[in-house]
Amino acid sequence: MGHRKLASPRRGSAGVRPRKRASEILPTPRSWPTIQSNEPKLLGFVGYKVGMTHIFMIDDKPTSPNYGKEIYVPVSIVETPPVIPLAIRAYVMGPKGEPTTLTEYWADLSEDLLKLIQQRKVTRLKIDKERMKGKLEEINNKLNDILYLRVLVATQPKLVPSLGKKKPEIIEVQVGGGDIKAQLNYVLNILGKPLSVKDVFKEGQLIDIIGVTKGKGFQGVIKRYSVVELPRWHKHRKGSRKIGTRGPSFSTPSYVPQPGQMGFHRRTEYNKRIIKISDDPNEINPKGGFVNYGIVRNTFLIIEGSIIGAKKRPLFLRYPIRPNWIPQTAPKITYVNLYSQQG
Structure with missing residues (x-):
């Protein structure tokens, strides 16, 4: 008969409810940081998501185990006219x-x-x-x-x-x-x-990115909440891609996983680092251009890691409201991948 699991962790987060479609394609911040600067400046900018590539750079984060070494970094490109x-x-x-x-x-x-x-x-x-x-x-x-x-x-x-x-x-x-x-x-x-974005941000600094995630339509609980599929030997269950018990109505959870809209949600990503700001598109355009985007023609940012949203989506870039470290300089880039993304 096999082992039967008697308990499992809660699925999904109540912190991101309601999981409904964003009301606007370009959200604006609900709160703003206080910056320590004598020179006034705007605390945000708008860019358009281009796509991803990868670079090699010298790791300059003092607490990193690779400090001072050359590391491989996946990066996102944001065009900022x-x-x-x-x-x-x-x-x-x-x-x-x-x-x-x-x-x-x-x-x-x-x-x-x-x-x-x-x-x-x-x-x-x-x-x-x-x-x-x-x-x-x-x-x-x-x-x-x-x-x-x-x-x-x-x-x-x-x-x-x-x-x-x-x-x-x-x-x-x-x-x-x-x-x-x-x-x-x-x-x-x-x-x-x-x-220009150069009048707002500087290379090396952290930013927050506020935008709308990729839309995935109406999805079931398996994909939407990572609920574990029910065992196949339960022939009487009328399907396995469902949740088990929903519990009594007076139970502690404020909600139970249910099918519904997944993606196209307003979200904020904190402490994304600007690796580079450049006016020369030849430094980043791969052969044949970026898939589903084309070529970059304006000032662009290279941002460490992945960022939310589909390609061409407008993103609001804001000064970090809770930075986890304050970089003093921009890292040294040793290589940028410019090979064709189309094979």
């Missing part, structure tokens, strides 16, 4: 004790960009110079009451032909470092001008 800061949003404490928008100050934008922005319906404000002048004065007069400043930023997907889209994503990015006055001056200086 410049973004365009559009507007400032100032936040103050609201009457209910939570941050609320004080006002918005919009830059003087080109006709083409303005047309694309209006399709997104991100603001009801009429962008005219006289009205915006009053908005800026309001922000200056209430600097002492402002909790933080955020910038509305537009991506430029038209610079990545393989995406097949022109309409920009509009996202809100918090400003960190320095005081409010310095942050305001910094944002006023960058409004309406293309901003």
Whole structure:
């Protein structure tokens, strides 16, 4: 008859419920880190997932057993065309004790960009110079009451032909470092001008990646929760790819594994390291381009390890909110694989 298991571990995590489809393809952070810097800067950027390759580099993590040695590292490529800061949003404490928008100050934008922005319906404000002048004065007069400043930023997907889209994503990015006055001056200086990822991140540092995972559709409990398939000798069970008992209704678990949506969830990956930032696509493009993506044409990041999402998916890159170490320099790369990925 064989050995019969009487107990098994809990399957699945209650920490990621509900397991439903993400509400937006490019999520924005729900919280932001506080950075120790006298120079103000944006705390996030947007990139598009390209694919993976591998490199060899000199391990520079002091606590690593391979410290100082050449190691093989699988890496992910993220293409990061410049973004365009559009507007400032100032936040103050609201009457209910939570941050609320004080006002918005919009830059003087080109006709083409303005047309694309209006399709997104991100603001009801009429962008005219006289009205915006009053908005800026309001922000200056209430600097002492402002909790933080955020910038509305537009991506430029038209610079990545393989995406097949022109309409920009509009996202809100918090400003960190320095005081409010310095942050305001910094944002006023960058409004309406293309901003490179090099102005936000530096080589070697850690980042968090917020995005939507690959969608896998409606799946059963075996695949969705790694439930162990029932033994075949139980002929009376009416199928084996099911869960056994669901337990009494008053039992401790708040849920039981059930079939349903798997993938296309909003998730955050913490402490991914930027190995390199480069403007030269020839350093990374394999022969024939990346499968299901094409060739990289803009500034790109090489990120250690794998990252979430399907190819071409927009990802939000944020300063790390809980870094496990703070690299001082970028590692030395000794080899980058450029062989064709198509055999």
